Amino acid sequence: MAGPNRQVILKSRPVGIPEARHFEIVTNPVPELAEGELLVRNRYLSVEPAMRGWVNAAANYSDAVGIGEVMRAFSAGEVVASRHAGYSVGDKVMGMLGWQDYCVTTGGPIRRKVREADLPLTLSLGILGINGVTAYFALNEIGQPRPGDTVVVSTAAGAVGSAVGQLAKLAGCRTVGIAGGADKVRLCLEEFGFDAAIDYKDPSFQERLAEACPDGVDVYHDNTGGAISDAVLRHIAKGARIVICGTASVASWDPWPSGPRPERHLLNKAARMQGFLVWDYEHRYEEAVSRLAGWVRGGQLRYREEIVDGIEHAPGSIAELYAGTNTGKRLIRL
Template identity: 60%
Template sequence: MQNTQVLLARRPVGVPAPSHFEIAETPVPEIGPGQVLVRTTHWSVDPAMRGWANDVPNYSPPVPLGTPMRAFAVGDVIASRHPNYAEGDVVEGLLGWQTHALVEGDLIARKVTETDLPRSYALGILGLNGTTAYFGLLESCGVTEGDTVVVSTAAGAVGSAVGQIAKLRGCRTVGIAGGPEKVAQCLSEFQYDAAIDYKSEDVEAALARHCPGGVDCYFDNTCGPISDAVMGRLAQGARITICGTAAVTEWDPVPMGPRVHRQLLVARARMQGFLIFDYKDRLAEARSALADWLRAGQLTTREHILDGPEHAPGAIEMLYRGENRGKLIIAV
């Protein structure tokens, strides 16, 4: 049995490109005690993978060169020597970009139980993206009914869920996205009350028009000039959740932007970094709520699926160019 692996072959600086990866065929090792062999069917592509591939300070160590790219994946258990998993189980976790993942059973994140929904949802709306939106908005931002919520990368896998959950909680939502197609998505698919095209509009002027009372909650997926514009519109007691920094592709030297201390002081605002791993003990709570909303038609999601492992080396770069039209997934 052969294992197709997408290996990190060279260390990138910034966004990984196809030249940083190699595709290899390796034999699948014999399964040992406590291990599980998973035949993966879908690999996730996430913004966090840029940080995992680079040799820079991060919340996770860099992916070692010559090993499969770290990634969330979902697949079928085809052999198990772990008591919690049996052949035929569908599981999800950090299985990497490889068709056959031999892992310690304790490292599998979970069995996928929402079998009435597409299994690929375990990598998006019911996985890292949806749970990040759920806790980042409800816990970190602490939204309440009537809040004005602004979301950057509002048509993305996280941002689209944030906007819809905010609407379910009775908030006014304003999305910021790039290009007319994504702006239209925000309005027609993801229920935003207003959407701003940062590529063609003056973001600061548009925020003044759409948020006359100020911004109560800003869900920041970008950093950079978009976030600078939002800082000038903070309402008193505003909450800012920093979920991603997609607008900054290199951190050496550290990019210098406008100082935000005065805006935070005057608005008595709170800015907080957010990682979903801080909520690992409550993920089932979020998945249950998200699945119920999906079944009831109150929440929608869109996927952009690339067919075949050969598309993986260029997928992270594609994500950062904004060319995907939904949660980016590789079907294997």
């Protein structure tokens, strides 16, 4: 029924960005199902920036993956055997099923059945998965965009940032994307419809940012932290809403980095800065997916995917993500 199960396990604890050497691929048999269990054959494995936090020893919003454990990851696949009343053979599912070929589960790690049969299964890990759901709730619940607002997004060509920009446009906002390199700036403008896009590597980045936001920044969706965010904070408008969604530019939290402080900017502009965790909105996941799927079908929400074949690409994929070489949602096809 099931072949050998290749699994990517955490071999050693990284400090900072995990690399291929911190993982190992092992092969184990698939156990027989007990009553109440089901077997999922993973078809696609996801790679997320958040994975850095899942394996580091530094304090995080979830327990660290243990040494020798299968790497925690979102995956999508189909049920190939079931002794669980809630799942049937052939059901498409996505969830925290790990970097492995097969997952035996009682159903707890499964986030949802994928019912969008007219759309690719891969979308359940991207624009209709954690990336799109993050963009939807982070922007609408914390950013609270209003028509005419200027919305600035860092890592604007990425899976989350590109969705934030497009959703802000749908809300009637003016959008400014920050990305790394001319190709990604071009993506922001030509594919994702940002009104302006700026290369943070450009020596004139500060001046370009000021020119792009003449009336200030009403909403800042921050995926990076660090120097990029320090620059944006200088331009926030009165009553600005700042969404802290990621800290991709900070290589390590040991030792704790120092830098400019945001307090004076927040005080002077009566602005609000708030962290965002997508897990806080799990009970509303279907709401977001329904809206996002409608926009995808209608052509109002575009996405990019970068798919590589083979589980052997998994160990080094997080480091590659932080190197900024990808131009779409990074997925591994099994």
